[in-house]
Amino acid sequence: MAGVSRLQYTTEARLIRVMCSGRVDLEFVLRAFSNGMDGVFIGGCRLNECNYITHGNYHALNMVLLCRRLMEHIGLNPERLRIEFMSSAEGILFAEVMGEFGNKVKELGPLGKGEGIEENELKSKLAELRRLVPYIKMVKNEKLASRLTHAEEYDKLFTRDEIEKLLSEVLSYYIDPEKCQACMTCAKRCPAEAILSAKNQIHVIDQEKCIKCGTCFEVCPPKFNAVMKIPGGPVPPPLPEEKRKIVRKSKEK
Ligand code: SF4
Ligand code: SF4
Numbered sequence: 001m002a003g004v005s006r007l008q009y010t011t012e013a014r015l016i017r018v019m020c021s022g023r024v025d026l027e028f029v030l031r032a033f034s035n036g037m038d039g040v041f042i043g044g045c046r047l048n049e050c051n052y053i054t055h056g057n058y059h060a061l062n063m064v065l066l067c068r069r070l071m072e073h074i075g076l077n078p079e080r081l082r083i084e085f086m087s088s089a090e091g092i093l094f095a096e097v098m099g100e101f102g103n104k105v106k107e108l109g110p111l112g113k114g115e116g117i118e119e120n121e122l123k124s125k126l127a128e129l130r131r132l133v134p135y136i137k138m139v140k141n142e143k144l145a146s147r148l149t150h151a152e153e154y155d156k157l158f159t160r161d162e163i164e165k166l167l168s169e170v171l172s173y174y175i176d177p178e179k180c181q182a183c184m185t186c187a188k189r190c191p192a193e194a195i196l197s198a199k200n201q202i203h204v205i206d207q208e209k210c211i212k213c214g215t216c217f218e219v220c221p222p223k224f225n226a227v228m229k230i231p232g233g234p235v236p237p238p239l240p241e242e243k244r245k246i247v248r249k250s251k252e253k
Pocket of ligand 1: 212
């Protein structure tokens with residue numbers, strides 16, 4: 001409506017249309033910041049006015065509340081991310097909010113510089129957060145699906161301590177070389193191609209590529225039970241390639 005009514009709003013904004021605000025993934029927001037955007041604004045339909053049963057705007061709200069805490073954790077000002085709910089007929093409100101947000105972002109300055117974070121440090125912090133998005137979403141799945149009814153609850157959905165704990169106790173996955181039978185199930189199902197796999201070779205997880213989704217843990221057959229969860233602490237070094245060959249008992253005879 002703002003465009004049709006020729007209303008003026010900040011010229012620095014670039015609009016990306018999605019079918020529902022619930023489609024705006026945490027990864028999209030972090031990617032925008034990684035690509036140098038100084039602020040991200042999400043406009044959703046009014047809460048409880050969703051045309052469908054999905055109520056994706058609640059998901060968007062929870063994602064924003066989580067993302068703002070993650071931003072705080074890495075030293076970014078959470079005010080660089082904003083969500084507002086309005087109907088498509090409220091062009092004047094949209095133009096006002098966009099103008100206000102544009103001014104706020106200008107006041108905060110360029111991303112990172114405004115907070116005094118060095119460029120490379122910020123890049124690596126954002127890259128690490130993006131790598132952990134599947135893990136974060138999996139662990140916080142229930143809260144991300146909740147429906148808050150009062151604005152006073154927003155601040156309490158994700159607390160600073162909770163995010164601190166979440167990121168300091170990230171689970172790592174490790175394949176026990178004594179138990180792996182090279183059935184290849186985990187490697188076929190890993191969404192990040194993080195498992196070094198070859199026929200008759202003990203499988204190894206590339207920790208740099210692993211996105212901590214836990215799929216390998218879930219799919220490793222119970223009779224092998226070879227994938228271990230390691231909370232927080234260091235992961236044992238990978239088995240050297242020359243020691244990965246599995247010698248089947250029947251072939252030893
Ligand atoms: S947790 Fe397992 S399945 Fe998931 S990315 Fe890491 S190695 Fe792959
Ligand atoms: S699913 Fe389990 S036994 Fe099979 S290759 Fe992976 S870790 Fe080894």
